[in-house]
Amino acid sequence: MTKQVLPLIEKIPQTILGFLESSPSYWSSSLSKTTQAHACILKSGAQNDGYISAKLIASYSNYSCFDDANLILQSIPDPNVYSFSSLIYALTKSKLYSQSLGVFSRMFSRGLIPDTHVLPNLFKVCAELSAFRAGKQIHCVACALGLDGDGFVQGSLFHMYMRCGKMGDARKLFDRMPERDVVTCSALLCGYARKGCLEEVVRVLSEMESSGIEPNVVSWNGILSGFNRSGCHKEAVVMFQKMHHQGFLPDEVAVSSVLPSVGDSGRLDIGRQIHGYVIKQGLLKDKCVISAMIDMYGKSGYVHGIIKLFEQFELMETGVCNACITGLSRNGLVDKALEMFKLFKEQKMELNVVSWTSIIAGCAQNGKDIEALELFREMQVAGVKPNRVTIPSMLPACGNIAALVHGRSAHGFAVRVHLLDDVHVGSALIDMYSKCGRINMSQVVFDMMPTKNLVCWNSLMSGYSMHGKAKEVMSIFESLVRTRLKPDFISFTSLLSACSQVGLTDEGWKYFGMMTEEYGIKPRLEHYSCMVSLLGRAGKLQEAYDLVRKMPLEPDSCVWGALLNSCRLQNNVDLAEIAAEKLFDLEPENPGSYVLLSNIYAAKGMWEEVDSIRNKMESLGMKKNPGCSWIQVKNKVYTLLAGDKSLPQIDQITEKMDEISKEMRKSGHLPNLDFALQDVDEQEQEQSLWGHSEKLAVVFGLLNTPEGTPLQVIKNLRICGDCHTVIKFISGYAGREIFVRDTNRFHHFKDGVCSCGDYW
Structure with missing residues (x-):
């Protein structure tokens, strides 16, 4: 307190002074006491004292009265660092990060120098906002003031660089730290793992060993979680094995972190070994472990493992049930998933948005479109609010069966809950409207989207292609090229398909060559299939057949199917028989190829050949799929x-x-x-x-x-x-x-x- 204000302080009641000296939790417990203290301070004329004003700012801030706190700060003729830091701390604590940074900007513009108490708060703010540029500038200020050597400042700065994904800066700071502990090392390991940098992770582990710092379970869990999040599944599995070989016993967190990577990398053998370890360690009662294990078996296609695990788990828990539904649906057992979902409802389980979304998506992906729409209706009746994942999951069902009314209803819901900014929702709406025959509405949705990714562009191109509007597809492609986005193989599939729909052979060859020459995209089987269809439908069957024979890839059923379909249009029996024989070898259980060849024979009046094909189908136990x-x-x-x-x-x-x-x-x-x-x-x-x-x-x-x-x-x-x-x-x-x-x-x-x- 300044000497000039001491006489004024004496006029303030002792209860108020005691209040000002009390703990922040006491201030925040009573706003009325803060306002009383403020009134007494104003009467005494002590409001310009930096210490007293700072206390008032802290008091108001701790009660989230930031406007009052800010007014006091603005009224102080000569505020000090403590006055500003009180508000910065409170705003940061309340997660008002942008406002906190704004207060610091005002503080710095007054020539007030931040101290070792303010800087850690500022670096935390920059980390939360991913404001790397601002954090870098404040780092320079700390260096100029000679405060960058402080342990708290270094720690907060290090974590700021980590949160902003600036591993190079974080590493430089780490190397300059006089003392490193397992917490800092673990953070660095996790950061490198999230970037997928296996070599750097191994290097840091080696440095820890030479420095006598032993990684703990938290260190290993950060590595496993980081690699899993970065999609480096093989690396996650390698580090899990390394962790176990070095004598660390993975806990439930480690097991739950690595199992998704095991499933994504297709290592069912390792998954079973982990299952055995889980049993030995008594971790089978953990719901996160069970959910992750079921998810792993689902990704690996081991349905028996899913059902067996679910039966062994005594507690009916929502997360475990969701994993079962997803795992069964992923492997085509949607009827079993529906049966299980019905059981959950009968047992009055608390089904959440993930539960409903999982079963809706499973139905939509497995031909149960009507069931998917009915479940979406039931979900809303049950009071569960669909989210930005639910809508794109059910919209394909609307498109599959052209349920335009349901699709429009979902669109209306997305508008009401402000989901149209989501590119996944937008792409799904574009696809749904085009499949429902309303390509003009697909264009409207596309035009209204504030941001568009490549999936949105591809969805629109695919829609126009489906409607045979080749000129529009080519125009959209030209617009796409003018953006910062780069066309991918799906973009060219839509282009070639559109050319095929209207017989634009010259344009088809142009785009087919452009893929490799301008974009470095090697043609895939689907591109060859489009070209074969384009040539065959245009009456150039021999050219189509020559393309098939010269393919650098082994032609699949789609390529031969495109040729057989073209033979049907052109009534060419000789080439049809060649294509059909290839299809019989590739898909011996598909009746479609037999039926198509039979139709070609029938169109030519070759009834003996028709009977021969039908007898062969009957002997193989095949039945024609009814129209x-x-x-x-x-x-x-x-x-x-x-x-x-x-x-x-x-x-x-x-x-x-x-x-x-x-x-x-x-x-x-x-x-x-x-x-x-x-x-x-x-x-x-x-x-x-x-x-x-x-x-x-x-x-x-x-x-x-x-x-x-x-x-x-x-x-x-x-x-x-x-x-x-x-x-x-x-x-x-x-x-x-x-x-x-x-x-x-x-x-x-x-x-x-x-x-x-x-x-x-």
Whole structure:
């Protein structure tokens, strides 16, 4: 306290003075006492004393009254370091880091020099904000003041560099430290592990050994966690083995940290060894260990291990249950996962957002799209709020079955809870709208996104490609090239697929060459498949076959399948037989190749060969996948199978089909019997054509929706030429927009015309 203010202090009641000298926790327990003290200080005229004002600032700050504290600081004509440091400390403690840095800036502009108490707080602030530049500047100030040798300053500065990921600066500071302890060394080890620097980790461990500093379990756990987080799974496994070989007994944290890496690196053998160690050490009761073990078995494809572990774990715990659901779904056992999830609900388990998201994602990824949408509805009814992971997990289900109403609902939810800034949500919405036939909405979502990553660009390109809009895909690609993002192999897959949809062979060859020459991307099998399809569909079958034979990679089923499909379009039996034989060898249990070759024979009237193929399928126990279409009517998705006569409205559907058939004949349209792939008379062939699932779905939609309403149909197989002709006619005759998505692309029928231009 200054000598000039001592007489004034004597006028302040002793209770107030005692209050000012009391502990901060006492101040913060009573705001009224702080305001009383402030009033007395103002009456006495002692408010300009730096010591008293600093005490008041600290008192108000500890009660989170930062505006009052700041006003006092501004009113002091000649504040000292302690006045500022009190507010800096309190703001930092309350995690108001930007404000804390602002107060320091004001302090420094007044020419006040920070001390060894202020500097550690400032470095903590910079670490939390990842404000490396500001931290570096404050470091320079500390060096100029000769305070950089202080132990507390060094420690906080070191951790600041670590948090900012500046391992080089952290290492320089570490090397200058006169005394190092296991805590500092452990932090350095963890930092290098997070960067994936195995050699540096080994070097620091060696330096610790030569300095007599022995790493502890925390050191090893930091290494394992760091490598796991950085995606260096093999390194994590190596260090775990090193830890064990050096005599350290891994605890539950170490085991939980390394198991994800074991699963990601596919080392099931090591995973089983760790399982044995866990049993010996009695760690099987730890829920984190069990969850990590189940996750590891799931990633390794060892389903038996998942089920066995779950049965052994006595406590039904949410994290363990979530790991089971994810593990089973990942391995295609979604029915088992659903059964388990139902059991959890029946037992009144506290299912969280991860639980619901896991089962929704599992259903969407395994063809259980309707179940995924129903679970999403149940989740909201249960009062569990979807998050930025849930929405992208369920949107694919909407796209898969063109459940546009559900997709729009999810979009609305994302808007309400401010999730549209998330690139994963945005990409999923772009994909969903394009698969639901609303490519214009995909563009709207893309345009509204504040930030876009490569996944967003690829999603939009893929959507336009699916709709056969090659010019738009090429334009988007040019826009992508002008950004700082670099196209990847997925970008070129969309480009080549778009060229294939409309027969742009010259452009296809240009982009195919550009991949390697300009971007250093080696063509993958999917790129060759697109090129084979492009050439084959354009009538250049021999050129397509030559490309297959000259491939530097071994052609897979997609490449040969593209050639076989092209043979179907061009009615080329010789090449079809070559491609089919290759497919029979590569996928002996896939009936699709047999069916496609059979159809090629049937289109040529080669009925003996058709019978031979069908007999072979029968002897192998194969069955043709039936044509299936989906249509959404009044928020419900209906499934229609080819030739299904058990539909509830089959009489009305048949009557409507007869009406359309008569109108088509009046207009000169006759059935294309080339697509009636049965050796029966003409009338039966025509009837079989009208039994195709996409026709059933469209007519079902006409009967059950208001006039003028757009119809949307999803087909599990490629749309046939006769159905294409019929649906074109219906779009003009009934005045409907009809969207049909088959396995190849989208067809948008309107006013008797299709968006594909009859090239598909």
